Structures are given as structure tokens and as C-alpha cells.
Amino acid sequence: LVSRENHPERSVVRVGGVPIGPGTMTLIAGPCAVETPEQTLQAAQMAKAAGATLLRGGAFKPRTSPYAFQGLGEKGLRILADVREETGLPIVTEVVDAHDVELVASYADMLQIGTRNAQNFALLQAAGDVGKPVMLKRGMSGTIEEWLMAAEYVAQRGNLDIVLCERGIRTFEKATRNTLDISAVPVAQRLSHLPVIVDPSHSGGRRDLVLPLTKAAIAIGADGVIIDVHPHPETALCDGPQALVDGDLRELARLVRDLPPIF
Numbered sequence: 001l002v003s004r005e006n007h008p009e010r011s012v013v014r015v016g017g018v019p020i021g022p023g024t025m026t027l028i029a030g031p032c033a034v035e036t037p038e039q040t041l042q043a044a045q046m047a048k049a050a051g052a053t054l055l056r057g058g059a060f061k062p063r064t065s066p067y068a069f070q071g072l073g074e075k076g077l078r079i080l081a082d083v084r085e086e087t088g089l090p091i092v093t094e095v096v097d098a099h100d101v102e103l104v105a106s107y108a109d110m111l112q113i114g115t116r117n118a119q120n121f122a123l124l125q126a127a128g129d130v131g132k133p134v135m136l137k138r139g140m141s142g143t144i145e146e147w148l149m150a151a152e153y154v155a156q157r158g159n160l161d162i163v164l165c166e167r168g169i170r171t172f173e174k175a176t177r178n179t180l181d182i183s184a185v186p187v188a189q190r191l192s193h194l195p196v197i198v199d200p201s202h203s204g205g206r207r208d209l210v211l212p213l214t215k216a217a218i219a220i221g222a223d224g225v226i227i228d229v230h231p232h233p234e235t236a237l238c239d240g241p242q243a244l245v246d247g248d249l250r251e252l253a254r255l256v257r258d259l260p261p262i263f
Ligand code: PEP
Pocket: 032, 058, 062, 094, 113, 114, 115, 116, 137, 167, 199, 202
């Protein structure tokens, strides 16, 4: 269903009216985690000023350590809905458990399935059932074929509004948190008609790499990028070291606005 063999035209997925697909460089930005109403609103305003047309923000956070901040749950979803009301930005937010799919879908404009759940087939099927677009991150140790098969689980439920997200894979290299597999973008775009975006924040795990990796994503023809921003990264409850701040955002705005025609 997601293969280009039977569907040669590349697809455009609309999220709350915002297109992601061929010819777009959709900027999705916002806080890694929803912490407070003020922090989320400020991050959304920063994102919007940089050209973002969709707001990201995690209310259910899949953390490596059970002692780390796990997200605000439904309270976080309510904050996101208020910020959408205030800024007009549709919401992309993660769902980590099949039992929460309906709840998250009742607030979200696009459901995010994270790298740790890339082969959680019950979750993929449940996400496919609720009729909202799904952003499917590549498993950190997943092959491109496994990623596309995960998308097939969603598609089989009758939902073809799927966006693939390359977010870096696990390699021997320790300088970065994950290794952005930039070649996965054209490979996935040739094998599948689905849009492919890049997460330069979670791949590098470092603020100083977000803009260079964004340039790489634009140059290689990604259909969008998803980027963490935070008004006060030094106090962030999740992934502060990779969040962009105001100065970087002006450069990000320039990249997203000016670069696509150059390439
Ligand atoms: C995220 O985007 O908030 C996230 C946890 O990403 P990943 O699943 O790629 O680690």
C-alpha cells in the first residue's frame, strides 16, 4: 500500500490543512515536552516566528529512564489544544500506548509514533484506525524496509495519511546521539510514495548540529523537518541541549524560507 510500485505519484499528506509532500519544506517545531502553558505558548510563538506551520510537543514522553520526566499526559494535551487555539498551529504529538490512541487523537491533528515504538504493531494498527494523519519515526535500529513495513501496518487499516520521519540511527559513533542517515530520505522516497521528513534535533542531540543537519535535509529533498525549540533550554525537563533558542531561529527561518529554491 505504501510502495511506489502501485502508486508512482508521491503523496501529499494534509495535517489540519497544512500540506507535507513533494514541493513542500514543512517546518514542524515546538518543545520536546509540554511542561507548562507558558513554556508551550512561548515555544509555539518562537516556532511560528521561524516559519513553522505545525506545532510539535510531547505530552506522553517515552523516556529511557523511568525516573525521567514522563510528560503531563492529558493535561499536556489540553495545553497543546489551548496553544493551537491561540496560535492557529495544528498539533503533532506522540502516542506511546495503544490504549491512549483515541484520547490523543481527540486532541491531535497528527499522531506521532516514536522510534521506540516503530515496531509496536498493536499501536500502529490502533493509530491506523482513528482517521488522523500519522507521523512514523524510523526505529533507531530499524532498516528502511522495516520502517516501510511499519507504515504498511498503519496503511492496512485504511489510513494512507502517513509521514515518514528519519530521526537518526544507532551506530558506533558517539560524537552524536544518533547518526542521521541522510541517504534514507531519497531511498524511502524512491521506494514509497509517502512524504519523508527529517528530525535534526533527535538525530544529532546537539543544538549546534541542528542547522547543519537541516541544510542537509533541505539539500537532499526532504519534505519537511521537525525541530525542538525551547524558551529556556537550560531548565528544560527533556532534551534541552538540542533545543533551538531565539538566535538560531532567525537562521532557521532564513534557511526554510530561502534555501529550497537554491537547491
Ligand atoms: C520526540 O520527537 O519527542 C522523540 C522522543 O523522538 P524519537 O522517537 O525520535 O526519539
